[in-house]
Amino acid sequence: MISYRGYMSPEYASEGLYSTKSDVFSFGVLLLEIVSGKRNRGFSHPDHDLNLLGHAWTLYIEGGSLEFIDTSIVNTCNLFEVLRSINVGLLCVQRFPDDRPSMHSVILMLGSEGALPRPKEPCFFTDRNMMDANSSSGIQPTITLLEAR
Template sequence: MASYRGYMSPEYASEGLYSTKSDVFSFGVLVLEIVSGKRNRGFNNPDHELNLLGHAWTLFIEDRSSEFIDAAMGNTCNLSEVLRSINLGLLCVQRFPEDRPNMQFVVLMLSSEGALPQPKEPCFFTDRNMMEANSTSSTQPYITMLEAR
């Protein structure tokens, strides 16, 4: 499975389009890397071929997110806050930009204790499948379109 070049949003990696939510995607990857103690790029698990985002999602939907937490954190962390961070990270790495929160809402979610929305499946497809998914998505809020010279 593709790791989307580390922190790159899928819309940028597959089509070269930068959206207003690309920074949110990158932030979400970073949050998941910090919690897990692993990098998205080059992540591997002997049980599956998913990248870090797919691994986080699988554990989340199986209600096993505590297994995603870096063992080095041990008992030194507040488990509910770390689980909330995983949920937030998954909200930030959702497939389509319109499904991701904006950074203002991310900050609000970080500073509050209310229930977080349920994330949708994040982007952890092969490049071919991601390009197909992007071509069927609704209109996205792009601010620039980069083209090769």
């Protein structure tokens, strides 16, 4: 069984729709994993059942993004750049593809110091709820294999 966790964009996981914005979603997950030092898949927190994206969002809206940063880098990193990376990562994992920036915009945002847009609540879910939904509905996600021409 395939889970919707990991790097798969919600539109691809639920409907098999793929676009360049699917790659942006995956990049956002990877960026948040790097900053936190934790993997999205299999992430667990003692205070909630959210995945890594949900945890990042919760800390962001509570003004606690510093807590999201991996303890092994927090004292030696450029905090401005890392907090900016969290913001950009959250912009990349927006629920709807049209709300996500292009990769060109992501690169510009990461390389500049200008104001960033405030992300909306990302697409995230609890691992337990997703497993329950898959087992109770009997629906299995489809895997599409792409082949080069």
